[in-house]
Amino acid sequence: xxxxxxxxxLLEDREGHVLVLTLNRPAARNAISPEMACRLxxxxxxxxxxxxxxxxxxxxxxxxxxxxxxxxxxxxxxxxGARKPETEWDHRIAADRTIMDRSALRNVExxxxxxxxxxxxxxxGGMETMIATDLRIAAQDAIFGLPEAKRGLIPFAGSLVRLPxxxxxxxxxxxxxxxxxxxxxxxxxxxxxxxxxxxxxxxPTAMRMAQAIAxxxxxxxxxxxxxxxxxxxxxxxxxxxxxxxxxDVVVQSEDAREGPRAFMEKRKARFVGR
Numbered sequence: 001x002x003x004x005x006x007x008x009x010l011l012e013d014r015e016g017h018v019l020v021l022t023l024n025r026p027a028a029r030n031a032i033s034p035e036m037a038c039r040l041x042x043x044x045x046x047x048x049x050x051x052x053x054x055x056x057x058x059x060x061x062x063x064x065x066x067x068x069x070x071x072x073x074x075x076x077x078x079x080x081g082a083r084k085p086e087t088e089w090d091h092r093i094a095a096d097r098t099i100m101d102r103s104a105l106r107n108v109e110x111x112x113x114x115x116x117x118x119x120x121x122x123x124x125g126g127m128e129t130m131i132a133t134d135l136r137i138a139a140q141d142a143i144f145g146l147p148e149a150k151r152g153l154i155p156f157a158g159s160l161v162r163l164p165x166x167x168x169x170x171x172x173x174x175x176x177x178x179x180x181x182x183x184x185x186x187x188x189x190x191x192x193x194x195x196x197x198x199x200x201x202x203x204p205t206a207m208r209m210a211q212a213i214a215x216x217x218x219x220x221x222x223x224x225x226x227x228x229x230x231x232x233x234x235x236x237x238x239x240x241x242x243x244x245x246x247x248d249v250v251v252q253s254e255d256a257r258e259g260p261r262a263f264m265e266k267r268k269a270r271f272v273g274r
């Protein structure tokens with residue numbers, strides 16, 4: 001056992017109103033272990049409930065991978081029953097299978113922006129988690145793929161539903177059915193990610209975006225994300241109703257009064273998130 005095995009499989013850091021989560025198994029290409037899944041599910045829940053946190057940045061340790069997917073030796077055998085629970089993390093997942101959903105932001109509603117800083121390979125379950133985020137910055141040498149069909153499996157953390165809503169249908173089906181990888185430039189061209197930058201600029205770029213969002217009105221940011229999510233797949237009539245409901249929430253907030261006042265007084269707004 002190496003010294004790294006004693007480190008948490010997920011690291012958490014706060015920078016002002018920004019939470020940074022780092023998948024921390026670089027030697028295993030940040031594959032999702034039972035411990036990592038449990039820690040992710042817990043961290044997402046705390047982030048959603050913490051009034052002082054406004055934006056999250058999700059990244060991976062090292063330069064080889066953001067996340068190569070589920071750990072084929074630990075996690076997948078546990079889920080199929082081929083491996084019996086051994087650790088406290090194994091037992092948690094065996095007792096509550098929703099942890100795997102929550103660790104991949106599936107069936108989870110978080111009304112705060114999440115930025116993915118993709119520092120390398122983003123594959124299988126790692127890509128599924130990525131497409132649950134709102135903004136995505138990738139290294140020039142990052143690769144993306146959902147190779148599950150090549151193994152006789154299917155993506156089961158949201159991609160079958162989310163991916164065709166985010167990129168053209170035919171492109172989504174190519175990725176899902178063939179299972180080949182694409183590079184960062186192709187991912188940018190199809191609209192899967194926002195920006196491609198040099199490896200050393202991935203996290204700094206994501207942090208600049210996070211700080212810019214955190215400086216905006218928190219109530220407005222939450223309602224923007226919540227309304228966009230609710231309106232996805234809805235009729236225009238329902239979508240406009242959701243938008244009207246968001247407007248009512250925002251204009252009644254203290255932030256909606258502070259923003260214009262600060263603009264008129266030529267100073268930085270002091271938003272409080274209510």
